[in-house]
Amino acid sequence: MEVRVSPTRMQLLRLKKRLGMAERGHKLLKDKRDELMKKFLDLIKKEQALRGHVEAGLAKVLPAFLQARAAMSREALEEAFMAPKVSCGVDVSTATIMNVKVPEFTWRGEEARDVHPYGFCGTSASLDDAVAGLAELLPKLAELAEVEKSIELLADEIEKTRRRVNALEYVLIPNLRSTARYITMKLDEMERGNLTRLMKVKDIVRAKQA
Amino acid sequence: MLGLESKYAYATGRVRVLETRLLDRGRIDRMIDAPDLEGALKVLAEAGYARAQLSEKAHPVIDDITAGEEERLAALIRETTPEPQLVDFITARWDFHNLKVMLKAKLHRVPPEKAWARHGTCDVATIKRAIEGETKDLPRHLAEALSAAKAAHDLHAMPETIDIAVDREMYRYLLARAKSLGIQYLVDLVQMEVDLFNLSVYFRSRRMGRDRGFAAEAMVPGGKVSPMRLVASYEQPPEAVVASVAGTGYEALARQAAAALAEGRPLAELERLSEAVMWDRIRKARYVPLGPEPLVGYIFAKLHELKLVRLILVAKLSGMSRESIRERLRDVHV
Numbered sequence: 088m089e090v091r092v093s094p095t096r097m098q099l100l101r102l103k104k105r106l107g108m109a110e111r112g113h114k115l116l117k118d119k120r121d122e123l124m125k126k127f128l129d130l131i132k133k134e135q136a137l138r139g140h141v142e143a144g145l146a147k148v149l150p151a152f153l154q155a156r157a158a159m160s161r162e163a164l165e166e167a168f169m170a171p172k173v174s175c176g177v178d179v180s181t182a183t184i185m186n187v188k189v190p191e192f193t194w195r196g197e198e199a200r201d202v203h204p205y206g207f208c209g210t211s212a213s214l215d216d217a218v219a220g221l222a223e224l225l226p227k228l229a230e231l232a233e234v235e236k237s238i239e240l241l242a243d244e245i246e247k248t249r250r251r252v253n254a255l256e257y258v259l260i261p262n263l264r265s266t267a268r269y270i271t272m273k274l275d276e277m278e279r280g281n282l283t284r285l286m287k288v289k290d291i292v293r294a295k296q297a
Numbered sequence: 298m299l300g301l302e303s304k305y306a307y308a309t310g311r312v313r314v315l316e317t318r319l320l321d322r323g324r325i326d327r328m329i330d331a332p333d334l335e336g337a338l339k340v341l342a343e344a345g346y347a348r349a350q351l352s353e354k355a356h357p358v359i360d361d362i363t364a365g366e367e368e369r370l371a372a373l374i375r376e377t378t379p380e381p382q383l384v385d386f387i388t389a390r391w392d393f394h395n396l397k398v399m400l401k402a403k404l405h406r407v408p409p410e411k412a413w414a415r416h417g418t419c420d421v422a423t424i425k426r427a428i429e430g431e432t433k434d435l436p437r438h439l440a441e442a443l444s445a446a447k448a449a450h451d452l453h454a455m456p457e458t459i460d461i462a463v464d465r466e467m468y469r470y471l472l473a474r475a476k477s478l479g480i481q482y483l484v485d486l487v488q489m490e491v492d493l494f495n496l497s498v499y500f501r502s503r504r505m506g507r508d509r510g511f512a513a514e515a516m517v518p519g520g521k522v523s524p525m526r527l528v529a530s531y532e533q534p535p536e537a538v539v540a541s542v543a544g545t546g547y548e549a550l551a552r553q554a555a556a557a558l559a560e561g562r563p564l565a566e567l568e569r570l571s572e573a574v575m576w577d578r579i580r581k582a583r584y585v586p587l588g589p590e591p592l593v594g595y596i597f598a599k600l601h602e603l604k605l606v607r608l609i610l611v612a613k614l615s616g617m618s619r620e621s622i623r624e625r626l627r628d629v630h631v
Binding site for chain 2: 151153154156157158160161162163165166169170171172201203204205206207208209211212213215216219
């Protein structure tokens with residue numbers, strides 16, 4: 088769709104300025120999109136490796152936990168986990184990737200070697216395996232959450248940037264170009280009209296003098 | 298005055314009938330082959346278990362079924378035996394459990410409600426008051442366990458020290474109770490339980506990477522295999538423990554568990570083997586014509602059956618394959 092403007096030289100100058108800026112913006116946004124894609128693909132690779140590791144770990148831990156649950160009563164299981172033995176947590180901060188704020192989870196946990204907060208009577212050996220496995224997996228789970236959230240935020244940003252690039256490339260820049268062409272043609276037309284009129288006036292004046 | 302055999306004549310008669318209602322291999326197979334949890338519950342209902350209504354949360358239903366059966370078993374003992382103290386072998390475990398719960402709640406400032414068991418004989422208020430310092434209403438064995446657990450926790454303020462101290466007192470109490478009843482078969486069963494517990498501590502501590510001192514502390518005296526004999530081989534290769542239990546009947550179990558430990562396989566196998574060893578001893582009571590053995594054997598057989606029932610129902614609930622359930626129950630006779 089053309090931009091509706093009065094075909095004046097002032098407008099043409101303004102349009103040319105806008106066109107130049109749109110082209111510069113388009114180039115910058117394209118560069119940003121390409122860089123975001125690069126970072127996105129790097130994160131995807133990291134996520135795939137992490138998820139593979141975490142899922143393989145969970146595939147061992149969950150059946151062990153299920154076996155423990157089958158061997159223990161609800162009360163015994165609740166009692167076993169009443170008081171935690173080690174404390175752990177996640178420090179949350181933010182980092183910036185191409186102006187996108189992504190979370191950074193820093194794992195705070197004690198050594199995962201001594202994590203069983205219960206005695207041996209009424210508890211199952213499967214529970215030991217499940218708890219040790221989960222303790223080992225927890226830092227990886229935090230890392231996976233960080234990477235997956237970053238991927239989600241980057242994907243949103245890539246989508247936004249892609250829309251902007253497309254809007255500039257396929258809508259705004261062609262419209263500005265076509266409007267500029269229209270004004271140029273209109274101005275040329277006016278120029279030719281003026282010239283013809285002047286020549287006609289000159290002819291009339293010459294005829295009267297003769 | 299009646300002899301020990303004659304005192305248990307009525308109980309033996311009742312138990313002989315009830316033994317026929319224990320889940321047999323056929324029923325266990327039908328439960329395993331049932332398409333879902335509901336099917337397995339139907340088989341249980343046919344065997345005289347309470348008919349359960351499945352709700353959205355099936356885990357509490359399973360817990361209710363096993364708890365209900367334990368209550369029925371306790372009621373049977375009270376009705377039939379001249380020694381109601383035999384009930385202790387079911388309820389005392391819950392009393393000690395509740396003591397651990399309340400002590401952990403107090404020392405680690407956590408709510409006790411979810412872990413509290415309603416099957417014990419000592420009420421929550423009494424235990425709570427005892428933990429606050431007023432121990433006069435608390436039964437002596439629980440008071441001793443409480444002071445041992447407090448002392449252990451003062452030395453090493455970790456939650457498992459409470460469990461370890463209370464478990465030690467519980468086995469001490471059960472052994473003393475078995476001896477005071479004068480039933481050698483019961484003493485043997487409790488001693489076997491202690492031995493299997495100590496073997497479990499040995500292998501699980503090693504898998505956890507705990508040191509020898511911790512394992513020695515967690516083991517319980519009173520069994521046929523001394524904890525000192527077991528911990529002597531603690532820092533040697535796992536198979537060294539087989540020599541420590543030579544001549545006790547636990548060699549095969551120790552050999553297989555040591556292989557599992559050395560190869561990094563799950564130690565759940567140890568529990569399966571322990572149950573099998575225990576079951577072999579329990580079933581011997583069936584060949585005693587008269588006396589306390591049939592009743593004691595029935596109590597332990599029923600508790601063993603409840604473990605199997607829980608295992609199958611939870612496996613059914615979580616969609617575990619029939620082959621996996623059968624593998625878990627391999628060698629665990631019924």
